[in-house]
Amino acid sequence: MSQLFKRLSPAGDAAGEDLSFHPEDAPLAIHDLTVAYHRKPVLWDVDLDIPDGKLVGVVGPNGAGKSTLIKACLDLIPRASGEIGIYGKPYKEQRHLVAYVPQRESVDWDFPVSALDVVAMGAYRRLGWFRRVTKQESENARECLDQVGIAHLADRQISQLSGGQQQRVFLARALMQDAELYLMDEPFAAVDAATEEAIVSLLRTLSEKGKTCLVVHHDLATVTTYFNWLVLLNMRIVASGPSETTFTRENLQKTYGGKLSLLEKAAEALRHTVE
Amino acid sequence: MPDWEDIIEVVLLQNYNTRLVVLSTTLLGIAAGLIGSFLLLRKRSLMGDALSHATLPGVAIAFAVMVSLGGTGKALPGLLLGATLSGVAGLFTMLLIRNTTRLRDDVAMGFVLSVFFGIGVASLQMVQSLPGASAAGLESFIYGKTASMVQSDFHLIAVVAGVASLISILFLKEFLLLCFDDAYASAQGWPTFFLDVLLLGLVTAVTVIGLQAVGLILIIAFLITPATAARFWTQRLLPMMLLSAGIGGISGWLGASISALTPDLPAGAVIVLVAAALFLLSMLFAPPRGVIPRLMRQYRLRRKVDRQHFLRAAYEILEDSQSGDVVSNSPFSFAHLRAKRTWSLRKLRHILKIAKREDHLEAADPGMLRLSEAGYGEAARVTRNHRLWETYLIHYADIAPSHVDRDADLVEHILGPELVHELEDFLKQDSISTPVPPSPHPTSNENSPS
The missing domain is CATH 1.10.10.10 (Winged helix-like DNA-binding domain superfamily/Winged helix DNA-binding domain)
Structure with a gap:
């Protein structure tokens, strides 16, 4: 039931969007995006342009709206205002260019399907209504599993995979879509070292092929080595740019506390004067 | 105790009267097994229960309408149409509560279940006193009663069960994606709202045709139990669905047969008990997930x-x-x-x-x-x-x-x-x-x- 009613209202006001200002080639261009849950804003006036072919790391504290940003790009949640352009057009016209890797915890892994079945879901859109997974697509799915290094686990039931292996199944499913823009929600969360390595090398491969990857990340220690473009997010975009110039003490302070504690101090001061 | 000849006659469907009943509960069981698999995997069991309870007001109202139009008020298609409409009304009430308030799903479902059932019980009492018609027997929709089944009822049940089963197989891939990862399905452009409505529509169809034989209180068990039992035996969806259909079918067939042999036992209860016995066997002994093998x-x-x-x-x-x-x-x-x-x-x-x-x-x-x-x-x-x-x-x-x-x-x-x-x-x-x-x-x- 939880998901049911959300679909009643079309996500986003795709009609009447003015996307003329977006450069045609930008994989992702967000203008003036505001998203609110129960009238409480989660993202506020977000403006963001992601250049082509970059490995983009999105970092920010818990509750900064990182996952919300990705979901808004995919029209999964309604937005209060703003436009999002995928290669210059609204998402619903560009679905075939975008692959989504949800958080691993977002699904129930005790589900009666094999790893290969999940990867094959990446081909459902091209198969269309009612058509079963073809032999050819099964082969493709096996290759995608091979690219993330777990082809030998293709026929395992998914609850019998380790967390890292489950994450790789999700990545393989995204590969199956053969997209241009990859939106990944915390793929590095709670994975083993081998999986982390596999994901990094996969990101590099995608980047070499000219694909753009936007990855929600939580580990500041690795963020500059894994990504060449950084987005620092805390409800608003704090900074966005090449990793080496964006990953500064000042920006991090703004993202992770400096500004927040200042606001808190102001609120505290205000409360005292009122009392 | 019935003797062997009676037993053989009933189980092998040689008796015309029991044949209708047994065949329709078997078909019902197969459809319930298939559709129940998706209901279970979509984690909507409680919603199915609220839906079935919400059908009761429709039965009473349909009876009143048919009587006022000059009929006996007992025509099954009319009663089931009423049940369907009020079930759907219950469903939309749930959605409305969920969407306009910040109440949780279980509150909305509990509310709809009890309030609609209350309205149903009250309106059944009220239609009893309508002049010119007897409403006796309507309350059998609550617990289920097979004795009153006639051939046209059987045809209706067979057709609806068949069509619902076919649809569930046709949409196998789409339902699988919806149940496993609805956000991904939406992102890929699948109409998840439509698919959810279709799935609940199939659940409504099975519920409504099961009202007569199994009753609205027990029908949810008939939807959920075979699928849960089947899950113990396999790790793949299609085998699970086929097994679930088999368990549902066997429950319907055996349950109605036992009930036909011992007229004191209501069919709905026996069917659900047979399904529960098969569930217990599966839970204990199924090699992949059963308790004892583990x-x-x-x-x-x-x-x-x-x-x-x-x-x-x-x-x-x-x-x-x-x-x-x-x-x-x-x-x-x-x-x-x-x-x-x-x-x-x-x-x-x-x-x-x-x-x-x-x-x-x-x-x-x-x-x-x-x-x-x-x-x-x-x-x-x-x-x-x-x-x-x-x-x-x-x-x-x-x-x-x-x-x-x-x-x-x-x-x-x-x-x-x-x-x-x-x-x-x-x-x-x-x-x-x-x-x-x-x-x-x-x-x-x-x-x-x-």
């Missing part, structure tokens, strides 16, 4: 670990007591073995008893133990495997977690001959050539669990 697997694994600990301890004692490259089999003392690991006396005696039964131990002097030829060979093999694994974990810690089957009998099968050679090279410090490589860590008085 306990047996745990027991066997524990025994295997015990045996390997014993054999390895024995081998290491032999190794320590002998100088030279080749370890040979010789007697060793019980006290020595006991000091090797932290096992209780009782446990060690038990392990030794099993080792004797498995012919891993030979007769020896009092206080002494001696491995048999087979036991010695096994001990060498177990020790070698253990050390290869340890070395592997030490040198390949990064990729090791992807090879978690550590209790596999032969490392070669997991790691491949090349890697095993490499590991053996790691172990051959100072180029000592032994059939069993030295341990990568000190082995005397080893207490660490492994």
Whole structure:
């Protein structure tokens, strides 16, 4: 039931969007995006342009709206205002260019399907209504599993995979879509070292092929080595740019506390004067 | 008690009256099994329950409408149409509550279930007093009653069950995606709202045609139980659905047959009890996920670990007591073995008893133990495997977690001959050539669990 009613209202006001200002080639261009849950804003006036072919790391504290940003790009949640352009057009016209890797915890892994079945879901859109997974697509799915290094686990039931292996199944499913823009929600969360390595090398491969990857990340220690473009997010975009110039003490302070504690101090001061 | 002839007559559908009932509950069971699988995987069982309770006001209202139009008010299609409409109304009330308030799903469902059922019970009482028609028998929709079934009822049930089953198979791929990952489905552009409505529409269809035979209180059990039972037997969706359809069909067939033989027992209750019995059997005995097979697997694994600990301890004692490259089999003392690991006396005696039964131990002097030829060979093999694994974990810690089957009998099968050679090279410090490589860590008085 939880998901049911959300679909009643079309996500986003795709009609009447003015996307003329977006450069045609930008994989992702967000203008003036505001998203609110129960009238409480989660993202506020977000403006963001992601250049082509970059490995983009999105970092920010818990509750900064990182996952919300990705979901808004995919029209999964309604937005209060703003436009999002995928290669210059609204998402619903560009679905075939975008692959989504949800958080691993977002699904129930005790589900009666094999790893290969999940990867094959990446081909459902091209198969269309009612058509079963073809032999050819099964082969493709096996290759995608091979690219993330777990082809030998293709026929395992998914609850019998380790967390890292489950994450790789999700990545393989995204590969199956053969997209241009990859939106990944915390793929590095709670994975083993081998999986982390596999994901990094996969990101590099995608980047070499000219694909753009936007990855929600939580580990500041690795963020500059894994990504060449950084987005620092805390409800608003704090900074966005090449990793080496964006990953500064000042920006991090703004993202992770400096500004927040200042606001808190102001609120505290205000409360005292009122009392 | 019915005699054998009666039983055979009913079970083999030779009696015309029971044939209609049994066939329709069987078809109903097959449809419920198929659609219930998706209801279960979509985690909407409680919603199905609220939906079935919400059908009751529609039955009473449809009766009143048909009476006012001059009929008897008992025509099944009319009653079921009313049930469908009020079930759908209940569903939309749930959605409305959820969307316009911040109440949780379970509150919305509990509210709709009880309020609609209350309205239904009250309006059934009210239509009893309508002039010119008897509403007697309408309350059988609550608990289910098969006796009143006629041929046209059977046709209606058969057609609806058949169509609903076909749709559920047709949309297999779409429903699978919806149930597993609805956000991903939306992102790919699948109309998840439509698919959810379709799925609930199928649930409504099965509920409504099951009202007469099974009743609205028990129909949810008929939807959920076969699918839950089937889940114990398989890890794949299609086999699960077919099995669930089979269990549903058998429950409907057996339940209606038993009820036909003993007219005091209402069909709905017996059908659900048969399904519950099949569920219990599945839960206890199904090999992949059943309780008893799982306990047996745990027991066997524990025994295997015990045996390997014993054999390895024995081998290491032999190794320590002998100088030279080749370890040979010789007697060793019980006290020595006991000091090797932290096992209780009782446990060690038990392990030794099993080792004797498995012919891993030979007769020896009092206080002494001696491995048999087979036991010695096994001990060498177990020790070698253990050390290869340890070395592997030490040198390949990064990729090791992807090879978690550590209790596999032969490392070669997991790691491949090349890697095993490499590991053996790691172990051959100072180029000592032994059939069993030295341990990568000190082995005397080893207490660490492994």
